[in-house]
Amino acid sequence: MPDAHRLKRLPIPAIVRRTAAAAALLLPLAGCTDYYPNSTLTPHSEFGRAIDHLWRIELNLGTVVFIVVEALLLYTLIRFRERPGQPSPEPVHGNTTLEILWTGIPIIVLFFIAVPTIRTIFETQRKAPANALEVDVYGHQWWWEFQYPQYHVTTANELYLPLGRPVNFVLRSKDVLHSFWIPELGGKRDLITNHTNYLWFTPDSGMAPNAWNGECAEYCGTSHGVMHFRVFTVAPSDFEQWAAHQAHPSHPDSTTALATDTGGYRFPAAKLPEYVIPATPAPANLSFASGVAGDAARGRKLYSSSACIGCHMVRGNPMSVGIIGPDLTHIASRYTIGAGRYPNDTTHLRLWIKNARLMKPGVIMPTLGANQVDPITHSRVPAAAGLTDQQIADIVAYLQQLR
């Protein structure tokens, strides 16, 4: 049995130190969104907070259990360790009261977790409110398609959500399984072929407009690791403006109209958090001729008669009606390309078109640049069939007018 003067020399301080160190690691995580943009510890929706509430209960109970059990173990090993000249231990086989007690205590502890858990399960799996914004999410290998049926908007890899309005995600997959996850706004839900899932929450009305990262959380093949999306939570009026513009087709055949379109609302570039635009370096073995200037009019013609239109949609361009790849109607309004892989700028767009499969392994979009080697088929694109750097620059100039 423990005697008082022995207790002072217990190894508890070691444990306290260890826990304190762990806590010190965790504490800064709670406040700093800038450093930890994908943190689950700083929820910004009622859904996220309901989950967070459970986590706090578990963390507290878990810490207590951890300290008690590990302290008991260390105390036992040190206090009762074999020393010379000791009598042999008593050969008792056990103590039934004690054994029943230590079976009972965990049951009580679990009870304190189980009750709030069940309440939260039923709270968070209710049907979405009637006024919710509907977003149809389609998972593709390895990008996201977002449709807003109430607004007739189709876009890719970038979500705009109004602050304070419930949003109901209708989740489906076009190919393999994916999982939709915006850590700062709540838990994830899988996208399952042949099956529709739902997930809803309300971005906090009180917070400032911000940008968040979204991820695919279910392993979905080669480029699963780079299947991101971005979420912009904006004021409701800004959202309406954004949606109205996105619903609008790009200007049909008038190059001048395209050139003068300033675009609708877009999350202000000046306010973008750093993490939205990735600094991932482009592949070293992919280069582009310098000093090439693109011509948008030529680009539009070339685009409308090339392989691009087989997969991509540009509403307003009657030739471009493909549905395999992302909708490009307002591609220039987006901040990233390749599902959050690279910044949406001239350099990266050009490299992407030249050899998408080098930029993002495994993608369906073929290698198009003349003399480029397709990393999947290992065949070289013939000079006559491929696009020259000038042609690519023209196409990029056109795409950059699709604001």
Place this chain on the structure above:
Amino acid sequence: MAITTAPTASTDRLTTIWETSPGLYGILASVDHKTIGKRYLVTAFVFFLLGGLEAAVMRWQLTRPDTHLLAPEVYNQLFTMHGVTMIFLFASPILSGFSNYLWPLMIGARDMAFPRVNALSYWTFLMSGIFLYSSVVIGQAPDGGWFAYVPMTEQAYSPGLNMDFYALGMIFLAISTTIGAINFVVTFFKLRAPGMSVNRVPIILWGTLSASIMIVFAAPALTASCILLYFDRRFGMHFFDAANGGHPLLWQHLFWMFGHPWVYIVVLPAIGLASDMIPTFARRPLAGYTFVALSTITTAILGFGVWVHHMFATGLPQLATTFFSAASMMITIPSGVAILAWIATLWYGRPVLKTPLLFMAGFIVLFVIGGLNGVMTAPVPFDWQLTDSYFIVAHIHYVLVGINVFPVFGAFYYWLPKMTGHMLSERLGRWVFALMFVGGNLAFFPMHIAGMLGMPRRIYTYQAGLGWDTVNLITTVGAYVFAVGVGLFLVDFFRSLRHGPLAGNNPWDGSTLEWSVSSPPPSYNFAVLPTVRSRYPLWEDRLGEAPRGGGAAVPVLDDGRETFGTSALDSDPEEVLRMPDDSLWPVLVSLALLILFYGLLLSLWWMAIVGVTGVMVLMVGWFWPSRIPTRETALSPREP
């Protein structure tokens, strides 16, 4: 207990009867459970090193953001093979190795119930391992994760041979585990020494028995799902193909009906190893033997009712998730009981802090963490944040490293002297423990934080600026520290073979029967099969429990390979079992199976037919009645 020394003439005779033949024939034909056990241990350890190598390469890639040392295709094969290797080719076979080696010695028998089946189980394990790793040689290793979710693993999205290797390899391996499990179950109920009633067996027997019963029920789910996957891929059937009415969730249900019990299959025997080592170093009996034995069985039963907790984010109905959430919480209770029983054993004892006990202490620490972070994933809504994030990677590693690897390394330090006859170094052992414990925690604890910071699993790279850099760097450092510990263990092992002090019969003052024989034990295990009167046969004097009697006159059983068959619960002697001789049939059958599976893999149907025919012909040869005369004894002899 009566350990009677047989006269020398008799031991010579027993040696002639039981010794495996020399030369190549003996190597291929041996059915000695000690040989098979050691082969399991060595083979599984080689796979452990391969799996570790895969992990080391992956950690190199993840140390810094935006590293592109490995293409994603390669990374995906690496993490799949790391999982498949560690879970299927290491964690379970290494325990089969210990159980194979130790069971007959612990229960006072001369071999397992079915020695030839035992050999077949080993050879099939080896062949399926070779089959799976031949995919690496041709650069088409499985790349769909060890869980192989459809539809990504269907032909349409995975046209190479990668997932065919997986599906067929899993079916192949399941043959080995299933027959091995049946052997354990029968051995448990029929071969225990006279007097060793079920409440006197070492806990490892309860652990392996529970795991074996689980295998018998769980493995068919994996076999079925892999056969369906193979049919989908090869013959265009539509079991999982959504476009034609199949359902991807069918795979998940089938896979986890197997997959979750499997977690307990690879930890229950290890918990048994721990429960048998701790009393030795506490110098007293296990506190709450009955509670620990019952907790093992309870876990085995509850383990079948929690599979859906891998699927909380798939959008199942609330009532179903609530049920599985509660079941997942409940399963921690038996684990808690066992942990407190170990601590109580040490509390009431005199803990001797030798290397094996250090590993046991480390095991308890990691078990507690692995249990707590497991409970955290049980509440469904919180699991929506955790699932498929690095938090789960932390959880699975705390569970598998904590509850499998640590007991296994403790068991190496404890039982290798019995197998090799040489002690490992206490000094190096402490270093091995320290490096593995510190390295393991350094590697796996930060993974919790990475997960909470939003890092998904199975990503081959990550962008800078997400706050994941430091935790990943620490994880990599920890992983390499852990690897150094494993390397040092290998050094210690090879050093001990030459320079380790002789172990003697009972270097640790252990209480169970394996410590009553020489190290390494003779081929016949016991000259005179022991009669058991208590749970701790070698401690009877000091525990003062069983009166030492002269014991009934026990026949030596030296007319051929013989051991006692006893009643299922009370271990009353019932018969003398005639055990089989060395045999080439097992290795030949497993070779025929290998031909069959390569035939199926390559769609070379003639080759598959050759394999099937080979298996059938060989089985006929195997079961052809032998002409060995049966011995007339007071107990009626019978083929086991």
